[in-house]
Amino acid sequence: MSIEWANSVDLHLDLDAAGGRRQALEHALREAIRSGRLAPQTRLPSTRALAAGLHLARNTVAAAYEQLTAEGYLSARVGSGTEVAGAPARPAPAAAPAAPAAPRYDLRPGSPEVGTFPVDAWLRATRRALAAAPVSAYDYGDPRGRPELRAALAAYLGRARGVLADPEHMIICSGYVQALGLLARTLGGPIAMEDPGLPFHREVVRHHGADVLALPVDDLGARTDLLGRDGLAAARAAVLTPAHQYPLGVTLHPARRRAAVAWARAHDAIVIEDDYDGEFRYDRQPVGALQAMSPEQVVYIGTAAKTLGPALRLAWMVLPERLVGPLAAAKRLSDLHTESIGQLALADLIGTHDYDRHVRSCRLNYRRRRDLLIDRLGRHHRLHGIAAGMHALVGLPPDGPSEAEVVAGAAARGLAVGALGPHRHHPAEGAAPGLIIGYATPSRASYPAAVDILARTLHTL
Incomplete structure (x- = not known):
């Protein structure tokens, strides 16, 4: 029969295994531990509580606990009850391919400064x-x-x-x-x-x-x-x-x-x-x-x-x-x-x-960020478009460096930026290159350093 414990822990136990009631309980607990449904250090119900929940004799539950303790599946401590024993050490799995390291600074567009929530x-x-x-x-x-x-x-x-x-x-x-x-x-x-x-x-x-x-x-x-x-x-x-x-x-x-x-x-x-x-x-x-x-x-x-x-x-x-x-x-x-x-x-x-007040606060914050971006980039790299939003388009000279070169150069300095090219529906030969800078993304503390790295990248390539 299938039983759900009503005390201490909720766990589905199937007592339909062949053999007596004690053997069925031992089998159900053993399989629950082997399969991971009962994790190490999970505290089990007392013998009295489990016996009542499963309609078994208390001695039957106690005997099952003793047998699984002897086999190493359970551990019993005086005054602490019975719990699932710690799992034996397993061989370390083969190392997965290393994921690319997250950039130290991120000026890619798309997100507000979430820290201002x-x-x-x-x-x-x-x-x-x-x-x-x-x-x-x-x-x-x-x-x-x-x-x-x-x-x-x-x-x-x-x-x-x-x-x-x-x-x-x-x-x-x-x-x-x-x-x-x-x-x-x-x-x-x-x-x-x-x-x-x-x-x-x-x-x-x-x-x-x-x-x-x-x-x-x-x-x-x-x-x-x-x-x-x-x-x-x-x-x-x-x-x-x-x-x-x-x-x-x-x-x-x-x-x-x-x-x-x-x-x-x-x-x-x-x-x-x-x-x-x-x-x-x-x-x-x-x-x-x-x-x-x-x-x-x-x-x-x-x-x-x-x-x-x-x-x-x-x-x-x-x-x-x-x-x-x-x-x-x-x-x-x-x-x-x-x-x-x-x-x-x-x-x-x-x-x-409160929503209006928050929007006004963000508006002031992002305006200052855009002004700092203009100041740090200087007159050689102007921003396109109106003074608005959370991103800016920075034009690149048609004779180089390319978008890919600037993105790679910034990445080598720990900075992620966005490129204009992938936003086009189809690759356009001769299309004006540019960077899309999300100046709202970094935290307030890291934003000036991120802009400085961008400026150095643009001025040295």
């Missing part, structure tokens, strides 16, 4: 949110997300990003990647994506069954004037980063904004606005979201990954009314709903304006 404010928000949460908050929920967070975000996005957000037209997702995947799966058809752009996002779209079309980017942003023409004629959606293009760092020109909306209206298409770091503009007020120009043609996506930290896995979509039902259904089939406790805490953080 507002731990105290988050704890306070979580306590308040849990104290006020209805019992239903701990049950399965609406695939669109908690109403508290959707309401808080609608108010915040309206005043901070100019988004026309109705809480009923919002879906909370487990990160931007899930939002992009749900859209790719639901919209169908080819999706135009900025070139250059993040390669991983192209992989996400393809993984969910949509083809990717390259949408060129120049100094005025994405070439939305090309949508609906030639190789882009089949596109059913276009992913844009209007406030701060990644990786070139430019903002989408007003004429290009109008062209994107006009194309979506004329072709019954969708613009997907990725506003990943729209709050971080340093030389002027941030440009408002494109979504406000045409809420029924634009899907707005924001995320907590860049303002708070990627670990939260919280993002949000503001949708045209016609897409709410299909995307809510797709979200339900994907993971039912995003976890609720983090949603409640973020709603409280926004409602108390």
Whole structure:
């Protein structure tokens, strides 16, 4: 028979082995120890407790313990009970190939300074949110997300990003990647994506069954004037980063904004606005979201990954009314709903304006970091794009050194940096080389040293 202990430890024991009850118990314990289900130093129940749980005589359990102690499987100490004996030493396994050493300094783009996560404010928000949460908050929920967070975000996005957000037209997702995947799966058809752009996002779209079309980017942003023409004629959606293009760092020109909306209206298409770091503009007020120009043609996506930290896995979509039902259904089939406790805490953080205070603090921190980068690189290596965000594009001279040479030179000095080339949809002969520097990634203590190494690398190659 199969028994689960009710005392001290929970362990499934199969007493169906042939022989008497004592032999069956010895066999079950021996196999549990051999298989690793009972680890060394695991304390076993007393003979009285185990006998009661298995409906055996206490003497039967005591005899089994004595036999396994004699065999070396168990050890018994007066006053300490019986426990699994230490495992015999095993030969050391063959050494695995050494993993590449982590760089001492990391200026690759993609992450905020995670050490600035507002731990105290988050704890306070979580306590308040849990104290006020209805019992239903701990049950399965609406695939669109908690109403508290959707309401808080609608108010915040309206005043901070100019988004026309109705809480009923919002879906909370487990990160931007899930939002992009749900859209790719639901919209169908080819999706135009900025070139250059993040390669991983192209992989996400393809993984969910949509083809990717390259949408060129120049100094005025994405070439939305090309949508609906030639190789882009089949596109059913276009992913844009209007406030701060990644990786070139430019903002989408007003004429290009109008062209994107006009194309979506004329072709019954969708613009997907990725506003990943729209709050971080340093030389002027941030440009408002494109979504406000045409809420029924634009899907707005924001995320907590860049303002708070990627670990939260919280993002949000503001949708045209016609897409709410299909995307809510797709979200339900994907993971039912995003976890609720983090949603409640973020709603409280926004409602108390602790979120605004944190964003302002990060904005000042990243502005200082960008200024230091400009100062240390000097006039020979200027930054491209607007004063915004958490990354900068550093141009390299066309006659060398190459991106690969600079990346290797920095690595030899213990510094990791990003290259522009891999962000292009296809290798482009004669394309301007550059480095993508994530100046938010290092800790505050290590950032100046990382920038100094970058400057020395660029000045000596």
